[in-house]
Amino acid sequence: xxxxxxxxxxxxxxxxxxxxxxxxxxxxxxxxxxxxxxxxxxxxxxxxxxxxxxxxxxxxxxxxxxxxxxxxxxxxxxxxxxxxxxxxxxxxxxxxxxxxxxxxxxxxxxxxxxxxxxxxxxxxxxxxxxxxxxxxxxxxxxxxxxxxxxxxxxxxxxxxxxxxxxxxxxxxxxxxxxxxxxxxxxxxxxxxxxxxxxxxxxxxxxxxxxxxxxxxxxxxxxxxxxxxxxxxxxxxxxxxxxxxxxxxxxxxxxxxxxxxxxxxxxxxxxxx
Amino acid sequence: xxxxxxxxxxxxxxxxxxxxxxxxxxxxxxxxxxxxxxxxxxxxxxxxxxxxxxxxxxxxxxxxxxxxxxxxxxxxxxxxxxxxxxxxxxxxxxxxxxxxxxxxxxxxxxxxxxxxxxxxxxxxxxxxxxxxxxxxxxxxxxxxxxxxxxxxxxxxxxxxxxxxx
Numbered sequence: 001x002x003x004x005x006x007x008x009x010x011x012x013x014x015x016x017x018x019x020x021x022x023x024x025x026x027x028x029x030x031x032x033x034x035x036x037x038x039x040x041x042x043x044x045x046x047x048x049x050x051x052x053x054x055x056x057x058x059x060x061x062x063x064x065x066x067x068x069x070x071x072x073x074x075x076x077x078x079x080x081x082x083x084x085x086x087x088x089x090x091x092x093x094x095x096x097x098x099x100x101x102x103x104x105x106x107x108x109x110x111x112x113x114x115x116x117x118x119x120x121x122x123x124x125x126x127x128x129x130x131x132x133x134x135x136x137x138x139x140x141x142x143x144x145x146x147x148x149x150x151x152x153x154x155x156x157x158x159x160x161x162x163x164x165x166x167x168x169x170x171x172x173x174x175x176x177x178x179x180x181x182x183x184x185x186x187x188x189x190x191x192x193x194x195x196x197x198x199x200x201x202x203x204x205x206x207x208x209x210x211x212x213x214x215x216x217x218x219x220x221x222x223x224x225x226x227x228x229x230x231x232x233x234x235x236x237x238x239x240x241x242x243x244x245x246x247x248x249x250x251x252x253x254x255x256x257x258x259x260x261x262x263x264x265x266x267x268x269x270x271x272x
Numbered sequence: 273x274x275x276x277x278x279x280x281x282x283x284x285x286x287x288x289x290x291x292x293x294x295x296x297x298x299x300x301x302x303x304x305x306x307x308x309x310x311x312x313x314x315x316x317x318x319x320x321x322x323x324x325x326x327x328x329x330x331x332x333x334x335x336x337x338x339x340x341x342x343x344x345x346x347x348x349x350x351x352x353x354x355x356x357x358x359x360x361x362x363x364x365x366x367x368x369x370x371x372x373x374x375x376x377x378x379x380x381x382x383x384x385x386x387x388x389x390x391x392x393x394x395x396x397x398x399x400x401x402x403x404x405x406x407x408x409x410x411x412x413x414x415x416x417x418x419x420x421x422x423x424x425x426x427x428x429x430x431x432x433x434x435x436x437x
Contacts, residue, residue: 017330039338047292054293122339123295126302126412129341131291158341166341195408196301255301 037161040131044163047121048133055259113225114266115147116140121164125255128155128172128194132261135161139265145224146261152252153217153228154261165263170230171196171251178220179230181213190215190230190249198231198249205245209233215249225267279328283307287335302412307332308351309420312380313427315355316373320362329355342388343395350387354380370424377420381413 040047063070116138122131134140145156146167155175159166168175175192179200188203200215213233219226231249238245286306294303311332315325333348340347358380365372 033344035344036338043288047288050288050292054296057293058296122291124291124340125295125298127341168341172341256296256298 033159036159037164040161040164044121044133051121113147113264115262116265117260118146118165118263119260120258123255123258125196128169128175128192128196130155130167130169130258132165132167132263133163134263135163135165137163140165140263144263144265145267146263147228148253148258148261150252151228153224153230154253154258156223157263169196169255171198177223178218179215180218181209181233182216184209184213186213187218187220188215196251196255198251200233200247200249201244203245203247205238205243207245209236209245209247211236211247214252275324276327279331283310283332283335286310287339291339299415300408300411302408302415304416304419306419306423307336308381308384309416309423311351311355312358312377313373313420313424315358316362316368316376317424317427320359325355325359326352342392346388346391346395350384350391353387354384357383370421373424374417374421377417378413381416382409385409385412 116134118132118134120130121133124130132146140157140160142157142160146154148154153170155167155169155172157165158168169192170177170190171192171194173192173194176189178187179190180187184207186203186207186209188200191199191201193199203209211234215230215233217224217226217228217230229252231251233247234250235248236245237247290303290306297303311325311329314328318325329351330348333346333351334344336342336347336351337344358376361376362368
């Protein structure tokens with residue numbers, strides 16, 4: 001070695017600092033690191049401004065490039081709207097009949113979740129994490145899950161700070177839960193593959209799964225309530241040696257457009 | 273001291289810019305990692321016997337850990353190790369230039385990605401996540417490489433004297 005790059009003293013100092021930070025970070029694992037909590041609190045105003053600025057700038061450029069497309073979409077939506085109006089009018093008769101039947105049978109409507117709306121302040125899409133603007137102050141807890149207004153499962157809270165929570169998206173590596181295919185008797189396991197990719201695994205070979213099928217949560221495992229939307233099946237893979245089929249899943253929420261989100265705050269009480 | 277304070281401030285703003293502003297402009301869910309680019313370029317250009325590069329790596333790693341899902345310490349350890357490797361490598365090279373910069377950046381960026389997953393697995397005591405060299409990683413490298421060339425050129429033109437002083 002021609003010369004020493006780091007002296008022993010400097011090296012010891014660096015190692016000591018890292019150890020202190022790591023230990024400090026781990027020792028607070030229940031309520032998340034106070035170091036992160038402190039920095040998130042002081043960064044909140046600037047983060048919110050940057051977030052809105054980014055959103056505004058992006059939508060400005062998007063509008064410029066999408067002008068023509070919007071016109072076509074508008075015409076298409078108008079057509080769809082007319083079709084839907086026609087369907088609504090035909091359904092209204094059935095709805096009245098259902099209401100009458102429900103009253104007659106004295107059935108209770110299914111209990112809905114308690115939802116708390118939150119807004120995103122940070123996205124770490126490479127690692128499939130997002131940061132939302134509510135935390136311990138709003139009684140958020142680790143394990144609470146998040147859905148969109150269309151009841152699409154987005155992820156669950158993995159760290160809670162005073163006024164922020166870190167959410168692991170369903171697509172993050174290591175995220176897995178039992179699921180099934182809508183209107184079909186097909187069970188499997190949804191696994192996060194990272195970088196906004198999901199797979200549906202352990203599907204028995206004899207089951208007829210097709211591209212476009214919708215995957216929903218199953219009550220098995222008890223982590224999530226049943227019937228939350230997860231994604232759409234695509235790219236079915238089958239091999240002669242493997243007893244199971246594997247498919248990719250297209251998530252039903254768009255991470256790029258995700259801005260507000262609902263946190264389900266009463267699921268544990270609900271299943272109890 | 274002025275340089276240190278400047279880096280603490282610049283990296284803080286960059287970290288916020290990356291995680292709150294640039295995410296809206298991601299391509300295939302990839303956002304350029306300006307902090308890594310700056311750390312790599314700084315250590316690549318700095319004279320191998322200087323130590324400011326280690327500080328730059330440490331503070332950059334700290335902010336990356338703060339504003340990501342990693343435990344504090346993960347990126348710090350990885351980036352300090354990479355800074356050390358870069359300086360060792362530069363001992364064997366006569367003079368840094370753009371021709372050497374490009375393959376070195378690709379190699380160190382790959383190593384950075386691999387080590388991040390590895391160190392994070394150790395911290396979390398879980399080896400379920402593996403580093404996979406797929407199309408996304410290759411795109412990620414190319415995307416960051418483009419920005420790194422700009423930053424390298426910018427530093428060479430504007431800040432070289434200050435860094436090497």
